[in-house]
Amino acid sequence: MKRVIICDEEMESVSKLSTMIGQIFPKQFLLHGYVSAKQLFYEIEDGFIRTADIIFLSMEIKQVTEIDFAMYIQQKFPMAQIIFLAENLQQVEAMFDEISPDGLLLKPLNRQRLEKCVKKVLSEKGGKEELFSIKQNGTAIFFPIEEISYVESQGRKLQIHRKDAVICIYGRISGLCEAYGETFIRCHQSYAVNRNHIVELAATKIILENGMEIPVSRQRYREVKAALEHNHAYL
Template sequence: MGTFHLLALEDNIEYQDVLRDMLAQYPGADCLNVDIISSIATLEALIASGDHIDVFLCDISLGDGKPTGIDLVRRHFPAGSGTQVVYISGHIEYCTPVYETEHAYFLLKPIKQADFNAAIDKALKNLQGTDYTPVAIQHGGAVTMLNPAEIEYIESDRRKVRLYAAPGEVLETYATLGQMIDMLPDDFVQCHKSYIVNMAHISELRTASVLLRSGVEVPVSQRQRKVIRDLFYRYVGLNAQ
């Protein structure tokens, strides 16, 4: 593991000290080059200088009349930028608006060290996408080695399954959903008797479905609704409530 630049934007000076303590206690602290700043102007000056930010730890509410952390992420770290965003807030009402942007985790103040560690672990895991072991998919007489992170969802159709990968690739192979779950990482959950979804691609939980960032809506069975909600909340860091 190399060294990653973590930049934290927190306008509350006292909470900056909390973050420093948590970062010092993080088990992988040696792999982090940490900067903690208090102003949007400093953030924008760093970006303008070409400073690369691997992990952006950002408070959401930054003062009356100022852009929110969500605004800043939308402006400076859009989907595909490579920067892993971890939101921090004392306001639970932000847990839905954060899904307007791509992010790794949402931490609710007061933050527990275990949740903080999980958030940084997730961000670093995302940066090291090669941690996923590629899966071999046989289809049409060929074998494709596919990175699980690229798979959005899987659909069962009798004795076959179709894997929908980003961007727009579809692979069909003979298998069951049970076999697919066994070969994929824990990010994948069966949400319906005919569907598996990759939680990393979910942008919104709905009553009877999940909406993916690609705009695709995947059904969730009534039996699985609470299971999927609990698993997804844990996945994005909302289990602290």
């Protein structure tokens, strides 16, 4: 499920936009609404929000400088599509010198324009290479998610198995699967695999392209099999 963030300091605007998205695209998006730019900033910095597909950003936020905040959002979520919300075109003229939004919607919001804009940015996002983000020593690091073959949970840490390296980070495997559910399949309490690296599903294990065998729990076998058949990940 794709993650959508709405940041507008008017509660009515957040509520209206959330409702419209839910009606136009039922059960397609996980929505997060913020009426405080500072709250969104702190949740990103604290690791509560790790990924985003679409970000609706109002040009009426007063707690921070709009340009600086938009640039911060773009840096933190390079794969996200940013759609500006504005009262008039003059509000966003200065923004185009610093950051290029993926979409622009003028208030009051129009259902048809919203639907057209979201579909457009989703089609554009489909052509981008998805990145995986981690934070090491206070620095955000990005690399293609396709470099990850599987993830293993060990206590409070996750081992990210890439082609030529293993990276350890703090986190929960459930959170990773929620954020990257279109890529990873949870096959075991302690394992999630990149579905694009799977070559075979057996009764108790998954075999990856590199020959690694990942356990599949009895409780999750049917779920894994259905997910792979639905996405034609194996035959």
